[in-house]
Amino acid sequence: MSVSAVSAVPAAAADSSVCAPLAVLGRDVTVPLVTGGEVTYAALDYAASAPALQRVWDDVAAYAPYYGSVHRGAGYLSQLSTDLFENSRTTVAEFLDCREGDQVVFTRSTTDSLNLLAAALPAGCEVFVFETEHHASLLPWRDARVTYLDAPRTPDEAVHTLERALADRDPYGPALVCVTGASNVTGELWPVRELAAAAHAHGARIVLDAAQLAPHHPVSVRELDVDWVAFSGHKLYAPFGSGVLAGRSDWLREAEPYLAGGGASRKVTRRPKEAGGGVDVEWHDTAARHEAGSPNVIGVYSIAAACKALTEAGFDELVAREQYLIRTVREGLAEVPAVRVLSLFGDDAPRVGVISFVVDGWNSSHFAAALSAEYGIGVRDGLFCAHPLVRTLLGGESDEPGECGAPEAAPGEKSLNAIRVSFGAGTPDEHVERFVRAVKELVADGARWNYRTEDGRCVPDTSAAA
DSSP states (O other): OOOOSSOOOSSOOGGGGGGOOBBTTTTOOOEEOSSSSEEEEEEEEEOOOOOOBBHHHHHHHHHGGGGOOOOOSHHHHHHHHHHHHHHHHHHHHHHHHTTTEEEEEEESSSHHHHHHHTTTOOOOOOOEEETTTTTHHHHSOOEEEEEEOOSSSSSHHHHHHHHHHHHHHHHTTTTTEEEESSSSTTBBOOOOOHHHHHHTTTTTTEEEEEEETTTTTTHHHHHHSSEEEEEEEGGTOSSSOOOEEEOOSSHHHHHHSSSSSSEEEEEEEEOGGTTTSOOOHHHSSGGGOOOOOOHHHHHHHHHHHEEEEHHHHOOOHHHHHHHHHHHHHHHHTTTOEEEEHHHHHHHHBBOOSEEEETTTTOOHHHHHHHHHHOOOOEEEEEEOOOOOHHHHHOOTTTTTTOTTTOOOOOSOOOOSOEEEEEEEEEOOHHHHHHHHHHHHHHHHHHHSSSSETTEEEEEOOSSSSS
């Protein structure tokens, strides 16, 4: 079986000369080191929130003086803002290569998008989701019948696991499959097209969590043949807290509005007092049905600006450069026997710039704190809001305690956590090179500072001498 998650990752031995990193905010920010002096901050936590593209910031700044209400005013600024908002919807639809008739609904985030879809499920809908999902796509389905699928160890196994589960379901009822495009823990690409084919062959629909995929690869709703796609602006180099749910309109059109209020309603009338005196509401059947309240036009415009910037920069060049950075990190970590990189599908699996690992003899929070305090490198430690997956990869029990990003042990003690380094279109070579060098030095020589636990996190002990 051909496993084609997305466009093929370039096989050529790309180097950093393929293209320069895109300009992002904060690229010149310096931070203090506990050992003395300052260093340019190496932001290597793109999987949590990517820095804003300078192009996006400039576009938003140019619009800001013209900010006005959306869909609610006759004045020039209101009309301009309304046009900007609706044109942004068109830009996002083009970025995702949506089908004719698909809706683009603006939300607050991927989490919000998938909760919206969960609220729109038809009665009796069955949901199928792998335990490997981020909590944003693992948890919203509380009012549905949910089948949780075990973590597969190959892409083919993922497809076969889903096919077996779907074969046992009620063939006449509605069903939905939810799957990630790229893991927020391992960075590995999932066989989205094959999973979509399996879902449709058994009468189910599929929603793609593209939060970690869209910033790294082109996403085509048509080519992947998914019914919906969800992603967040803050991972796509766009600030201001907006997200997208795009795809088929029927379930969304037939569902009760996600929020009840102005904007979602087309007409509201008062009933006669003798009929109870309540109100009757006629809801929109467009995307506005689920966009009640005053829209976050700046957040929406920032997403559209990011879509344009990435498209114009050229995904082929961006992907090729990112593969070079991935090789730099993975080859560097492979030279450290104490480091174990986490993976579901193996070393040869295609992936984006998200890599998680553990270090023998180190508490993960301690290691991440040392990277920050002694080298000016920002990474993530914890369970990455994907607790079942990280525990499966680490061999921990499913009922072990822990919170997203929170350590479970003091410095020097073992913890059921990992360290995640992630990067993307704005990452300079120097940042990943410094990271690899820092890992090797910390493993070989240990931390140069004392650390303690404070409010559940490992932090430098400022009262201690280096």
